[in-house]
Amino acid sequence: MQNHPVYTDTDPQSEYSTLNLGPTHPATHGVFQNVLQLDGERIVSGVSTIGYIHRAFEKIAEHRPFYQITPLTDRLNYCSSPINNMGWHMTVEKLLNITTPKRVDYMRIIIMELARIADHIICNGVLGVDTGAFTGFLYMMEYREEIYEIYEEICGSRLTTNIGRIGGFERNFNQIAFDKIRKFVKKFPPVLKEFEALFNRNRIFVDRTRGVAAVSAEGALSYSWSGPLLRAAGVDYDVRAMEPYSSYDEFDFEVPVGENGDVYNRFLVRNEEMWQSLRLIEQALDKIEKEPSDIFHADVPAFYLPPKEEVHNNMEALIYHFKIVMGEVETPTAEVYHSVEGANGELGFYLVNDGGRSPYRLHFRRPSFINYQMYAPMSRGMLLSDAIINMSSLNVIAGELDA
């Protein structure tokens, strides 16, 4: 290991053992490594090594037209890929000055909040597993499956969704999709309630998580934390509320905030966010009914691929189809930064465009990457078992870590 921090303890009696936590350890929930120096069960120092699944997305993106970058964003945080997809579409729409119809905004909110719930289900369920409670995880997993079935109904795929297009959606939500969403909104609250009853005042769970890995608001801000982790530390920063996108400003929801940023607070914040997401979905379902039901994309023929039947029978559609596929469309020369509230925090897209078909430079602000860098410093002096649950509550997703 290069530049491994040398522990300068002068006590000759002390003997430290080295433990490789990862790269493929079940407790890391992803491919990344921590080399820990242990004094018994206590961590003396640690070094994080990441990059095991680095796929050079930023370089690839410089050679792909805008609409072909969406599948790359899927693979960032693959537990909630629709949020990444929507974030990317909105970045391009901001660059091209496209205003989406209200119905598209509401459809997007439904999908993004479902994705947030799916992500939090995994994170909080796995946190339960790591503290020794398998029941909650298995119980909740069924509902992630239901969310995946909703994705499947809308876009045909489950994990890497590639959902939506620049300007809207590739197709309208069908009746089955709406039925499934309504069924989910009705069936999930009692389950979430039971999940909370299982954990929130559970003596074993509370003893294992309360006060573990507490982070002050100043510390969290200095490490550029965002999302549930920052909110658990007591800072009410939520991109949905601060810089509303996709008509979030029309919705009524609360931003849950914790007190001391420990694992228990993060758990509670994530649970509460699931309740707020359900509220948002319900409101969006109501609002959608007041909009014309056949609108599912903006009128931007130069960027939104026309339906295939149109291409065969309509000259304009054929021209636009050709232009989009061959990259003949004009794009403005500009720089744009757009961020959305991903499941892990502020997911930002910094896009520099030079008028070409593909970005001149695209940078992803990946919340997992930025959140995770505090892991090694904060593990110092912690028990190994506490460090494990701290890692699951950080919800580090290897795809988002490495890009």
Added chain:
Amino acid sequence: MGKIANEELLKRLDENFAGKVTQTGADFGLLTVEIDPSVITEVLTFLETDAALQFIFLTDLTAIHYPELEKPIGVIYHLHSLTTNTRIRLKVFLSLDNLHIPTASTIWDGANWMERETYDFFGVIFDGHPDLRRILNVDDMTVFPMRKEYPLEDPNRVDKKDYFFGR
């Protein structure tokens, strides 16, 4: 507190760092200023500590490569003032024979890995960084792959030439 107007922000920067700060754009309302490399730490510290501005959140730090410019490597900071909900973008351009810039990790702990990533992909050397080594690429890599001179794939392929992509 409401959003700080771009003019006001620029005025404050001009008062304190006359001649070292130039506005280069305000695309989509986000003020972009170019900073002279000699004062970057001072500008960042000023923005972070000033009572009226309070840009306490380092959103993002990255770089960009313009091979045709005299100073081809640009380091780009995105700061966010959470109390006023204002963002600002700072750029510092460096020439290839002097890729040194002071680290921002003395101001924000979170800059540590962002700077390592920037070093890894562009070769920018952040002076004073506690642990500047590659982060995502393998340790024994010798090039900085996000620079434009490194092609993505086999350069003999003809179906993915840049002119097919509008440039």
